[in-house]
Amino acid sequence: MKKIFSTLLLCSVFLFFGAFFANNTAHAQTISQSGTTPLYRYYNGAEHFYTTSFSELGNGKAGYSFEGVQCHVYTSSQSGTTPLYRYYNGTEHFYTTSFSELGNGKAGYSLEGIQCYVYTSPQSGTTPLYRYYNGTEHFYTTSFDELGSGKSGYSLEGIQCYVLP
Numbered sequence: 001m002k003k004i005f006s007t008l009l010l011c012s013v014f015l016f017f018g019a020f021f022a023n024n025t026a027h028a029q030t031i032s033q034s035g036t037t038p039l040y041r042y043y044n045g046a047e048h049f050y051t052t053s054f055s056e057l058g059n060g061k062a063g064y065s066f067e068g069v070q071c072h073v074y075t076s077s078q079s080g081t082t083p084l085y086r087y088y089n090g091t092e093h094f095y096t097t098s099f100s101e102l103g104n105g106k107a108g109y110s111l112e113g114i115q116c117y118v119y120t121s122p123q124s125g126t127t128p129l130y131r132y133y134n135g136t137e138h139f140y141t142t143s144f145d146e147l148g149s150g151k152s153g154y155s156l157e158g159i160q161c162y163v164l165p
Contacts, residue, residue, distance in 0.1 A: 035076055036164055038069040039116065047092050047137045052116050071129060071142050072164040073116035081117040084161060088112050094138050095131075097161050118161035126162035133157050 042049040042057050042064035049064060051057065052073060060066040074081055087094040087102050087109035094109055096102065097120055105111045119126055132139040132147050132154040139154055141147065142163065150156045 035074050035078065036072040037075050037116070039071050039073045039163070041067040041070040043067055048139050049093050050086075050095060050115070050140060070140070071127065073118055075116060077117050080119060080123065082120050082161075083114040084116050084118045086112045086115040092137050095140060095160065118163050120161055122162050125164060127165050128159040129161050129163050131157045131160040 037052050038054070040051050040054055040057070042051075042060065044063040044065070048067075049057070050070060052075065057064050057066070073084070077083075082097050083099070085096055085099060085102070087096070087105065089108040089110070093112075094102070095115060097118060102109050102111070118129070122128075127142050128144070129140055129142055130144060130147070132141070132150065134153040134155070138157075139147070140160060142165065147154050147156070
């Protein structure tokens with residue numbers, strides 16, 4: 001009787017963990033098949049740069065150091081997403097979901113195009129991308145703990161958008 005109970009308990013544990021890992025694997029496959037790509041983060045000592053094209057800076061070039069994958073974003077428009085526009089003013093790249101913020105370019109910024117597609121409101125499975133500013137550079141991170149409400153000279157400007165971790 002003890003042996004049967006132990007066998008049943010062991011089978012239950014395997015079934016539980018098997019279902020758990022199968023669900024997590026299926027979720028990972030859904031994300032990778034849904035048109036997402038990494039948003040890479042770089043730093044050159046003066047500005048942080050974000051791109052969906054690894055070949056743009058690779059493991060680091062043009063004075064930029066590769067800091068890793070910031071999050072995952074969509075490469076094309078999906079239901080409920082909006083463009084994340086990329087601008088450049090000669091010293092800083094700026095990212096916004098609000099085209100009216102800089103339009104086709106103003107305040108010294110030139111529109112470089114749509115970087116990716118993101119959500120403007122929380123969705124299941126998304127995380128906030130926070131926007132900070134220190135007077136010369138905008139900084140974006142999914143980790144609120146990195147700068148919190150503001151530190152190291154940066155002020156929190158708010159949540160820029162919602163992305164996939």
